Amino acid sequence: MLSASRTFLRSTAAxxxxxxxxxxxxxxxxxxxxxxxxxxxxxxxxxDGIGIEISKAVKEIYAxxxxxxxxxxxxxxxxxxxxRTTIPEPAVKSINKNLVAxxxxxxxxxxxxxxxxxxTLRRTFNLFANVRxxxxxxxxxxxxxxxxxxxxxxxxxxxxxxxxxxxVPGVVQSIKLITREASERVLKYAFEHxxxxxxxxxxxxHKASIMKKSDGLFVDTAKEVAKLxxxxxxxxELIDNTCLKxxxxxxxxxxxxxxMPNLYGDILSDLSSGLIGGLGLTPSANMGDHVSIxxxxxxxxxxxxxxxxxNPTALLLSSVMMLRHxxxxxxxxxxxxxxxxxxxxxxxxRTRDLKGSASTSHFAQEVIKRLA
Numbered sequence: 001m002l003s004a005s006r007t008f009l010r011s012t013a014a015x016x017x018x019x020x021x022x023x024x025x026x027x028x029x030x031x032x033x034x035x036x037x038x039x040x041x042x043x044x045x046x047x048d049g050i051g052i053e054i055s056k057a058v059k060e061i062y063a064x065x066x067x068x069x070x071x072x073x074x075x076x077x078x079x080x081x082x083x084r085t086t087i088p089e090p091a092v093k094s095i096n097k098n099l100v101a102x103x104x105x106x107x108x109x110x111x112x113x114x115x116x117x118x119x120t121l122r123r124t125f126n127l128f129a130n131v132r133x134x135x136x137x138x139x140x141x142x143x144x145x146x147x148x149x150x151x152x153x154x155x156x157x158x159x160x161x162x163x164x165x166x167x168v169p170g171v172v173q174s175i176k177l178i179t180r181e182a183s184e185r186v187l188k189y190a191f192e193h194x195x196x197x198x199x200x201x202x203x204x205x206h207k208a209s210i211m212k213k214s215d216g217l218f219v220d221t222a223k224e225v226a227k228l229x230x231x232x233x234x235x236x237e238l239i240d241n242t243c244l245k246x247x248x249x250x251x252x253x254x255x256x257x258x259x260m261p262n263l264y265g266d267i268l269s270d271l272s273s274g275l276i277g278g279l280g281l282t283p284s285a286n287m288g289d290h291v292s293i294x295x296x297x298x299x300x301x302x303x304x305x306x307x308x309x310x311n312p313t314a315l316l317l318s319s320v321m322m323l324r325h326x327x328x329x330x331x332x333x334x335x336x337x338x339x340x341x342x343x344x345x346x347x348x349x350r351t352r353d354l355k356g357s358a359s360t361s362h363f364a365q366e367v368i369k370r371l372a
Contacts, residue, residue: 028129028189028287030326032099034068040326043095044071045293047104049300050310055104057312057364058319061338064368067323067331072098076106078117085120092124095291100326102319103295107302118295119162122155127286127293128182129189130155130265131321134272137281139344140354144275148254149246151272152193153265154186154218155286160262178214178261183221189287190259191229201233202226203253205242205260205268218261239264243271250275273297280353283317285325294322308359311351313339316367338370 032040046055062069074091095101106117121127130153136145157177164174187204194202204222208215219236226234239260246253246268260268273282279298286293296314304310316339323332342349342363349366350356358366 028289028292030099030292031290032326035070037070039068039070040100040328041070041072041098042322043074043091043098043101045074045076045091045101045103045106047296047300048107049105049302049305051104051106051296051300053305053308053310053360054296054312054315055102057360058102058315060364061316061335061367061371062319065331065335065371067328067335069328074101076117076121078120085117087117087120087124095125095293099291100322101291101293102315102322103293104315105296105298105300107300119160121293122286125286125288125291125293126156127288127291128154128156129186129287130269131193131285131287132265132269132272132282132297133321134269134276134282136276137340137343139340139346140277140281140350142275142277144250146251146254147272147275149250149272150193150197150199150257151265151269152186152190152257152259153269154182154260154262155265156262157182158262160266176211176214178217180217180221183218183261184225187222187225187259188228190257191225191232194232194257195229197257199255199257200231201235201256202229203235203237203242203256203258205237205239205258205264207239207264209238215261222259239268242268246271246275269297278353280311280314280351281317282314283321284314285318285321292322292325294318294325308361309352310360311353312360312364313343313351313354334371335367337372338367341370342366 034040044055046052059071072094074094076087076091078085078087132151134147134149136147157179159176161177163177164172167173190202204219206215206219208219222234273279282297284295284297296318298314301310316335320332320336347356349358349363351358351363
């Protein structure tokens with residue numbers, strides 16, 4: 001399973017205990033097998049815009065770190081089949097075969113009727129939980145010095161179910177779908193995740209004070225699921241209160257794993273990213289029962305594509321989450337430390353979005369120099 005604590009998704013439990021926990025539950029566990037060369041094959045979705053550049057940086061760093069991984073490039077250029085956005089069958093087969101993928105930013109074609117590619121991937125592979133850790137980065141100063149949050153977002157329904165229609169001209173109805181099945185699945189994952197990283201509190205964020213039936217179902221399901229985890233305390237908080245408290249003082253949220261319905265998770269995860277310096281520093285994982293996709297959640301930035309200005313940090317840290325999910329903790333820790341040491345080393349080695357002057361390739365080479 002994924003794990004996280006004071007480093008991105010790193011468990012403080014002993015390796016044997018981590019292994020026991022990983023194999024003791026079927027909730028988003030990695031079941032991939034090494035090939036004859038002793039390597040895992042990982043599907044690589046380079047993405048659009050700057051995706052090609054930051055994916056190249058990741059591949060170079062992985063080669064230098066001698067990570068036992070082979071990349072299998074995937075083309076996910078969408079097509080419309082019977083009005084439904086679909087990704088190519090070879091990509092579907094690749095990801096289903098390898099069980100894990102790393103994804104750069106994807107742009108959704110405008111004016112062509114395509115659904116968001118991120119939504120399409122979540123739907124295609126039933127990626128029910130989005131995991132977003134946010135931790136203050138030493139050496140990159142923001143107004144907040146003590147951010148260390150873990151947020152788990154239900155990834156398949158809520159306001160993002162796509163159920164909307166025009167009632168009469170000028171009146172549109174959009175339906176928020178909440179089911180017990182999907183709620184129970186993501187809540188169980190949140191409790192399992194908290195247990196795997198030695199946290200004893202799960203915070204359920206909601207708005208059941210207004211949406212009494214939909215969010216009320218999510219809250220009621222959380223109370224039922226909590227009975228299965230007597231070692232973990234469940235707490236509840238309204239989404240607006242959580243936002244206010246986090247921007248006032250994020251420190252109290254270090255000790256909990258937050259879990260919430262889809263839209264709230266979308267908003268609060270970006271808010272948390274803002275506290276540490278933006279999406280360029282934030283890793284993300286989309287977890288499913290069989291397949292997991294790790295991604296940089298920032299945009300494809302076509303305005304700077306091909307100029308060597310892109311920051312590969314978010315994709316690198318997402319790949320670190322991937323390595324830990326696969327049980328390759330030592331490689332993940334080595335790459336993570338090299339990334340953070342590079343950022344802390346000064347503006348000459350940081351990209352422009354981090355108030356530095358380094359190019360994408362220069363940043364990658366500095367990371368490689370610091371691999372221990």
